[in-house]
Amino acid sequence: MENYFTENFEVQAKNSSEDALQRWRKLCWLVKNRKRRFRFTANLSKRFEAEAIRRSNQEKLRVAVLVSKAALQFIQGLSLSSDYIVPQEVKQAGFQICAEELGSIVEGHDVKKLKIHDGVEGIAEKLCTTITKGISTSEIDRRKQVYGVNKFTETPPKGFWFFVWEAVQDTTLMILGFCAFVSLLVGIVMEGWPKGAHDGLGIVASILLVVFVTATSDYRQSLQFRDLDKEKKKIVVQVTRNGLRQKLSIYDLLPGDIVHLSIGDQVPADGLFMSGYSLLINESSLTGESEPVNVAKESADVIILDDNFSTIVTVGKWGRSVYVNIQKFVQFQLTVNVVALVVNFTSACLTGNAPLTAVQLLWVNMIMDTLGALALATEPPTDDLMKRAPVGRKGNFISNVMWRNIMGQSLYQFVVIWYLQTQGKEAFRLDGPDSDLILNTLIFNSFVFCQVFNEISSREMEKVNVFDGILKNYVFVAVLSCTAIFQIIIVEFLGTFASTTPLTWQQWFVSIAFGFLGMPIAAILKMVPVGST
Structure with a gap:
């Protein structure tokens, strides 16, 4: 009996046949709970409905494919039966095909249209060229007039005043400009001209200095990038003209030129393949991808235009150099910020007088931001950078090494400024009505030279030798x-x-000495072991 039930009524967990399911349902026609009698078996009615929907969709898809195929055949039939009309200006120049027609053949990979023009040989004949001799140099000017040159229209270079205007758009400078206007207005009303305008004019002078230094830096960088772009575009290819093989710039190529391709050649032009073997072409130098896509070069941070391993090493070295240089600048900037904030805040709270004025802080700010960025961010890469461990996405940008240098140098500078504030008059025997002005000037001068020598120490965050x-x-x-x-x-x-x-x-000697003393202190700090993160 068990074998009988197994052979005739056994229902598999998956993919049971419809006959077995039907026999099982007929056997279980009477149960106590009708809703639960088939809960472990497939629903045959739902299976039939799904199968019917699938067949219907397949039929609709088949009909759509047949209709599309018929439409394409009809369109291709019309195109094959139509005749291409050569524009009059092209015909007068001695050619039998225009640039738009050539572009439609290549861009659309239109083999049918290529056959209409009798293939590659027909295109060559209509372009007044031959496969063996190429174009004639005597008709280059005429060919340029009809087809143009192989160059894009470049945007004109940005002038110096454009970068000045961009530098003026900085929000901080705008706020300072408004403060300068208020200071001028209040000062002239309260103290008259020219004494009341000194502070306001000092702020304006500092703003102009920052603007022109920033604009000059940006303008020089734009000139360097322009020169680099020109060097990058100096690419030559092998071309046959007048039966002679010669090297030409890619920007001198014209329709009808016979180009001989070698491994790694870059040809920024469309063309038709005539003869050769093992040819593989991609658009990686244009799009950054090995296959043609709609990805622009501007969408990537770094694009490597060749497969040379040394180029990859160079890219990695420069990437690490940029990262480390920014760390150096941030370390230097935070040190200046911490000292300036603590000195002015504590002095204002304890003595009611801040030693650094607004104009002096503007000058310090320019040292810290504009000039500091120019100095530390332009450090060239070294081979030692490749020995460093890579920084992960979750790595701390401000490392323990940076915190050690920032806190140690800030503490030293704060002690120097505080000593001058409390003991400066006695140490330098200052008395009389100008004693406060001389002391504040000495504090300001010492503070600036502390930043000058700290800038040198910031060239290396871990090495003692900062002069290399x-x-x-x-x-x-x-x-x-x-x-x-x-x-x-x-x-x-x-x-x-x-x-x-x-x-x-x-x-002057004491001010410079206080600044210079920060360098051996920075070297001692670098010997204090800390974690790398």
Whole structure:
């Protein structure tokens, strides 16, 4: 009996036949709970409905494919039966096909239209060229007039004043400009001209200095990128003209040229394949992908235009260099911010007088932002960067090493400024009505030179030797030199605007010595072990 039930009424867990399901349903026609009698078996009615829907969809799809195929055949039949009309200006120039017709053949990969023009040989004949000799150099000008040149219309380069206008759009500078206007207005009303305008004009001068330094930097970078782009576009290919094989720039190519391709050649033009073997072409140099897509170069951060491993190493080295340079700049910037904020805040709370004025803080801000970025962000990459461990997406940008340097250097500078505030008059024997002005100038001068030497120490966040390769970075040397020269001018000659007074050579020596002392302290700090994260 068990074998009988197994052979005739056994229902599989999956894919049971319809006959077995039907026999099982006939056997179980009487049960106590009718809703539960077939809960473990397939619903035959639903299965029949699904099968019917599937067959209906297949039939609709088949009909749609047949209709589309018939429509395409009809359209192709019309195109095959139609005659191409050569434009009059093209015919007068001696050619039998226009640029639009050539473009439609290549861009659409239209084999049918190619056959209408008798294939590659027919196209060559209509372009007045031959497969063996190429085009004639005597008709180059005429060919350019009909088909144009192989260049895109380039946008005109941006001038210097465009970058000045962009620099002015900075929100912080706009706020400072408004403050300068208010300061000028209030100062002139309260103290008259020109004494009341000193603070306002000092702020305006600082703003203009920041704007023009930023604009000059951006303009120089645009010129460098333009020159680099020109060098990148100097690409030549092998072309046959007048039966002679010669090298031509890719921008001198014309319709009808016979181009000989080699491995790695870049030809920014459409064409028809004539003869050869093992040919593989992609658009990676144009789109950044190995297959033609609608991906532009601007959508990627970095595009490698060749498969040379040394190029990949160079890209990785420059990427790490940019990352490390930004870290150096942030370390330098945070140090200046911390010291300036703590010094002015504590002094205002304890003595009621801030040692650094608004114009002086603007100058410090320019040292910290514009000039500091120029100096530290232009450090070239070194081979030691490739020995560093890669930084993951979740890695901390401000590392423990940076925090160590920031806190140690900030503490030293704060101690120096606080010592000058509390003991400066006694140490330098300052008395008389100008003692406060001299002391504040000494504090300001010492603070600036602390930043100058800290900028040198920030070239290396972990190494003690910070002078390696410093003379090769002309931008860094120029920034430090300009900072020192402008500081001398501000202290010695712009006292009315910057609230300073000329210092003696002993006071200059002490100011510079305080700044220089920060370098051995920075070197000692780098010997303190901390975690890398």
